[in-house]
Amino acid sequence: QITLLHGSHRVGKRSDAAMEKWRGYGLGQFIHWGLYAIPGGAWNGKQYNGAAEWIRSWNGIPKSTYDSLNYSFNPTAFDAKAWAKTARQMGAKYVTFTTKHHDGFCLWPSKYTKYTVKNSPYKKDIVKAVVDAYDQEGIDVILYFSVMDWNHPDWRYDLKTKEDSIAFERFKKFTRNQLIELLTNYPTVKGLWFDGTWDKSWVKQAAFADELETEMRKLRPGLIIGSRFRADENGKRHFDSNGVLMGDYEQGWERKIPAKIEDVHGNDWDCVMTVPENQWGYNAAWNGHIKTGNELIEMTARCVSMGGNFVLNFGPKGDGSIRQEEIKLATEIGDWMKINQEAIYNCEYAGYEKQDWGYFTKKSGTDKIYMVVFNVPVSAALRIKTPPKTIIKKAYLLADTQEVFSPEEISGDEYFLHLKKREQSKPFVIVLETAKAE
Numbered sequence: 001q002i003t004l005l006h007g008s009h010r011v012g013k014r015s016d017a018a019m020e021k022w023r024g025y026g027l028g029q030f031i032h033w034g035l036y037a038i039p040g041g042a043w044n045g046k047q048y049n050g051a052a053e054w055i056r057s058w059n060g061i062p063k064s065t066y067d068s069l070n071y072s073f074n075p076t077a078f079d080a081k082a083w084a085k086t087a088r089q090m091g092a093k094y095v096t097f098t099t100k101h102h103d104g105f106c107l108w109p110s111k112y113t114k115y116t117v118k119n120s121p122y123k124k125d126i127v128k129a130v131v132d133a134y135d136q137e138g139i140d141v142i143l144y145f146s147v148m149d150w151n152h153p154d155w156r157y158d159l160k161t162k163e164d165s166i167a168f169e170r171f172k173k174f175t176r177n178q179l180i181e182l183l184t185n186y187p188t189v190k191g192l193w194f195d196g197t198w199d200k201s202w203v204k205q206a207a208f209a210d211e212l213e214t215e216m217r218k219l220r221p222g223l224i225i226g227s228r229f230r231a232d233e234n235g236k237r238h239f240d241s242n243g244v245l246m247g248d249y250e251q252g253w254e255r256k257i258p259a260k261i262e263d264v265h266g267n268d269w270d271c272v273m274t275v276p277e278n279q280w281g282y283n284a285a286w287n288g289h290i291k292t293g294n295e296l297i298e299m300t301a302r303c304v305s306m307g308g309n310f311v312l313n314f315g316p317k318g319d320g321s322i323r324q325e326e327i328k329l330a331t332e333i334g335d336w337m338k339i340n341q342e343a344i345y346n347c348e349y350a351g352y353e354k355q356d357w358g359y360f361t362k363k364s365g366t367d368k369i370y371m372v373v374f375n376v377p378v379s380a381a382l383r384i385k386t387p388p389k390t391i392i393k394k395a396y397l398l399a400d401t402q403e404v405f406s407p408e409e410i411s412g413d414e415y416f417l418h419l420k421k422r423e424q425s426k427p428f429v430i431v432l433e434t435a436k437a438e
């Protein structure tokens, strides 16, 4: 055990109401929107090969040309209420929204820089519109904030000279001021999702970041901050030098999902996922594999079955409208959630042996188990291996027919549920009402 001043300040999961609610969200929406949505992954007819929100880092566009995009930011089709309705339709319980991405452009009228929506033709406070619209739909809001800020003259990747350190001290004050400003302007937000915290300049700020996290939590009791915000004094990120999770949940699952339950180490976590392989901001040309509704529903069930939340990314266009492909996916996922949401919301790891046909989830605080079935075997027999001393009292289809099954006992703790031959085009859920054997 290494003595740390700025490591994790808590071992184990948070047990307060705010975190319990976060734990039960199951499905969330990420929204990446900003100046990068205007070029949409291309410039002067040339396609940028990276993620569209990183186009400023491409040599095909002079940085100053990109930075002046704020003078053409006027999203006439922006309608936060329509966004929130799409999220509600999908069944998202929370949204993570980009207030400022790496390019430094602020979607709120920050007092601490001119590089904001206030100095664009659009002028109005987009963050406020989003927070108000999602609050009205009953969808909690978490604000994404990039510490790395390519526009700010005092941003540094590392601190090599005295001048670097003097500039970065100004940058640290600027960052703190913006974060306190966000938490003050938008008091209903439930958390902050930090990004752009991997560079040495910030990693070296263990004491400052620790103090800032404490200040933010004091300002907003219950605030939820993930493992990506700060490093410990040895530069350890996500997990401190003693292997203890930093922050309230693990934020390492970006475009990837844990392979097995052991990989989450008993922590809370979220997986943030793009529809194409790697495009967060709007890219007009979606290339490569575009995930289908069924894939995304399976990712949702897979995350919840291992105690995490699945957060699906949307990248609105430069005019503020959401592309049709994303609307279609939100509708398809939402139609499935309307029937099966009981197996996703307020559910957790069930402790059952993973089977090939799909995923087990468990309703928190109960003995109710859900089997989210994606792959019916040719035998049409679903194997169940229960934890020791568990009795299956009842098994039935969650949707429509509520068809009841009579589990065939194979051996102690092992059963088959025999399905009638069924055409399966969508995943379906079977409920197991269980009890502990005396």
Ligand SMILES: C#C[C@@H]1N[C@@H](C)[C@@H](O)[C@H]1O
Residues within 6 Å of the ligand: 032, 051, 053, 054, 195, 254, 272, 280
């Ligand atoms: C790298 C990187 C960033 N992290 C994701 C959440 C997106 O914001 C991407 O640009």
